[in-house]
Amino acid sequence: MESTFKEMRDGESVLDLSPKANVAGGVEDVYGEDRATEDQLVTPWTISIASGYSLLRDPHHNKGLAFTEKERDAHYLRGLLPPAVATQELQEKKLMESLRKYEVPLQRYMAMMDLQERNERLFYKLLVDNVEELLPVVYTPTVGEACQKYGSIFRRPQGLYISLKEKGKILEVLKNWPEKSIQVIVVTDGERILGLGDLGCQGMGIPVGKLALYTALGGLRPSSCLPITIDVGTNNEQLLQNEFYIGLRQKRATGKEYTDLLHEFMCAVKQNYGEKVLVQFEDFANHNAFELLAKYGTSHLVFNDDIQGTASVVLSGVVAALKLVGGTLPEHKFLFLGAGEAGTGIAELIALEISKQTKTPVEETRKKIWLVDSKGLIVSSRKESLQHFKKPWAHEHEPVKELIDAVKAIKPTVLIGSSGVGKTFTKEVVEAMASINEKPIILALSNPTSQSECTAEEAYKWSEGRAIFASGSPFDPVEYNGKIFVPGQANNAYIFPGLGLGLIISGAIRVHDDMLLAASEALAGQVSQENFDKGLIYPPFSNIRKISAHIAANVAAKAYELGVATRLPRPENLVKHAESCMYSPIYRNYR
Ligand SMILES: O=C([O-])CC(=O)C(=O)O
Numbered sequence: 001m002e003s004t005f006k007e008m009r010d011g012e013s014v015l016d017l018s019p020k021a022n023v024a025g026g027v028e029d030v031y032g033e034d035r036a037t038e039d040q041l042v043t044p045w046t047i048s049i050a051s052g053y054s055l056l057r058d059p060h061h062n063k064g065l066a067f068t069e070k071e072r073d074a075h076y077l078r079g080l081l082p083p084a085v086a087t088q089e090l091q092e093k094k095l096m097e098s099l100r101k102y103e104v105p106l107q108r109y110m111a112m113m114d115l116q117e118r119n120e121r122l123f124y125k126l127l128v129d130n131v132e133e134l135l136p137v138v139y140t141p142t143v144g145e146a147c148q149k150y151g152s153i154f155r156r157p158q159g160l161y162i163s164l165k166e167k168g169k170i171l172e173v174l175k176n177w178p179e180k181s182i183q184v185i186v187v188t189d190g191e192r193i194l195g196l197g198d199l200g201c202q203g204m205g206i207p208v209g210k211l212a213l214y215t216a217l218g219g220l221r222p223s224s225c226l227p228i229t230i231d232v233g234t235n236n237e238q239l240l241q242n243e244f245y246i247g248l249r250q251k252r253a254t255g256k257e258y259t260d261l262l263h264e265f266m267c268a269v270k271q272n273y274g275e276k277v278l279v280q281f282e283d284f285a286n287h288n289a290f291e292l293l294a295k296y297g298t299s300h301l302v303f304n305d306d307i308q309g310t311a312s313v314v315l316s317g318v319v320a321a322l323k324l325v326g327g328t329l330p331e332h333k334f335l336f337l338g339a340g341e342a343g344t345g346i347a348e349l350i351a352l353e354i355s356k357q358t359k360t361p362v363e364e365t366r367k368k369i370w371l372v373d374s375k376g377l378i379v380s381s382r383k384e385s386l387q388h389f390k391k392p393w394a395h396e397h398e399p400v401k402e403l404i405d406a407v408k409a410i411k412p413t414v415l416i417g418s419s420g421v422g423k424t425f426t427k428e429v430v431e432a433m434a435s436i437n438e439k440p441i442i443l444a445l446s447n448p449t450s451q452s453e454c455t456a457e458e459a460y461k462w463s464e465g466r467a468i469f470a471s472g473s474p475f476d477p478v479e480y481n482g483k484i485f486v487p488g489q490a491n492n493a494y495i496f497p498g499l500g501l502g503l504i505i506s507g508a509i510r511v512h513d514d515m516l517l518a519a520s521e522a523l524a525g526q527v528s529q530e531n532f533d534k535g536l537i538y539p540p541f542s543n544i545r546k547i548s549a550h551i552a553a554n555v556a557a558k559a560y561e562l563g564v565a566t567r568l569p570r571p572e573n574l575v576k577h578a579e580s581c582m583y584s585p586i587y588r589n590y591r
């Protein structure tokens with residue numbers, strides 16, 4: 001299995017399955033094409049699929065009314081379907097029409113999850129073709145509400161649950177998962193779901209949603225993606241009291257009990273899937289997120305989306321914004337509200353980029369960047385009492401308590417909200433930014449929409465239409481003074497699918513900061529003049545597969561340059577190569 005390219009392409013190219021493989025009753029391996037072993041790659045016709053009733057209930061192969069007359073004959077489907085034969089396009093049209101009839105976003109989410117469970121290719125076809133419309137349904141912001149209500153809407157498990165009960169048996173648990181050739185794991189412990197706090201085991205919606213995007217936006221095969229929730233309990237009293245809660249009913253395990261379980265998990269992952277499986281940490285609380293990344297960053301292929309993915313997407317937006325605002329990155333001054341994973345992650349990547357541009361040590365370039373946390377501006381007199389990840393940002397300054405006073409004192413050109421607390425960019429704060437800057441860059445990153453630091457409308461109105469605004473959760477275009485303003489979405493969804501694809505196609509064994517810079521650069525390079533003309537600092541999500549291919553190519557190129565790529569030889573044209581590796585959700589024909 002020396003080449004993912006081969007694995008993925010052959011996986012995709014097993015379009016026709018041999019007649020002898022069609023076993024009535026479907027007792028044989030129905031997932032063969034995605035589990036392709038070296039043997040199967042040479043002789044793909046040995047793969048079998050389910051048939052008849054089982055085939056209709058197998059989401060990986062079911063096509064519903066799109067089964068042709070010939071397929072209905074060959075696969076024992078006669079009578080199990082009504083007479084009409086539909087195309088995938090017609091099915092898509094019907095589903096989009098019915099989805100649009102739901103007025104409640106959560107109903108749309110549930111309809112999409114049902115589709116994923118019923119007909120996987122149709123689910124991804126819908127998502128790929130209608131990405132701008134459906135991203136807010138299967139992902140932020142609706143996924144946040146889904147996690148809050150996960151116990152009540154729970155129908156079928158969609159990933160692996162590893163709780164304290166599985167301690168000592170995690171390797172066995174991994175082996176229970178039906179798919180064997182896993183390339184990406186997104187794992188959460190549910191302690192900080194978006195800006196919604198501790199949702200315990202119900203955080204599962206996040207890995208499921210992120211991995212749906214890995215496939216739809218980044219082209220990874222669905223069968224190579226594994227969502228995992230680690231359940232060590234929850235400190236959310238409401239959930240503990242809720243009769244429908246699906247997780248362990250206990251307070252969070254901490255200390256050695258926690259680190260031992262995570263260590264067992266990380267070792268089991270490597271043992272079961274090898275060193276090239278990508279583990280994306282998602283929505284862990286600050287104290288664990290930094291530690292896990294530091295601990296496993298040198299032994300595993302790991303990446304923290306909230307620290308690193310968010311950093312990469314925000315750096316890209318800021319670099320793109322310079323075209324609208326003027327000046328170079330080192331000439332700008334940054335103020336953050338929020339000094340957790342996202343805030344310090346972004347700050348560090350910006351400092352690193354400035355350091356590279358100016359050939360100045362990062363210790364110096366950090367001084368252009370100021371952070372405010374719940375206690376006020378982070379300054380040197382607070383250093384002793386600060387958590388370690390905040391210490392590099394404790395610069396010389398007198399104490400300042402309120403954000404508005406920090407804005408007035410620091411006079412930033414860029415204001416970034418990453419605290420998870422909504423409505424903190426008040427009228428006063430935005431007005432202060434607008435009085436200091438001709439075109440203030442204002443990024444309200446906290447998710448979901450309820451936690452956004454301000455709305456797009458507020459940012460444009462309070463800055464008299466001068467703000468360059470983007471937010472973590474999507475906002476509709478805003479009309480102000482007869483002009484239409486289109487806000488961008490500064491969400492790590494732009495980065496992680498392409499970054500993951502780049503790591504996989506190069507066979508990278510480590511994630512390096514330079515890859516985040518490479519991803520960021522690729523994304524900024526995809527913003528067109530037409531986008532800039534609308535005030536956008538991100539390209540539209542409708543082009544996301546092309547964007548992901550460019551990100552993947554830049555990341556893979558960096559992996560080869562750094563000597564951490566194991567898939568040799570390096571393909572000549574990495575963009576084309578990335579595109580050719582992408583999963584297509586178009587139905588396959590069954591012989
Ligand atoms: O999921 C999102 O939309 C972005 C993200 O990682 C977070 O807010 O934690």
Ligand SMILES: [Mg+2]
Binds near residue numbers: 306
């Ligand atoms: Mg996250």
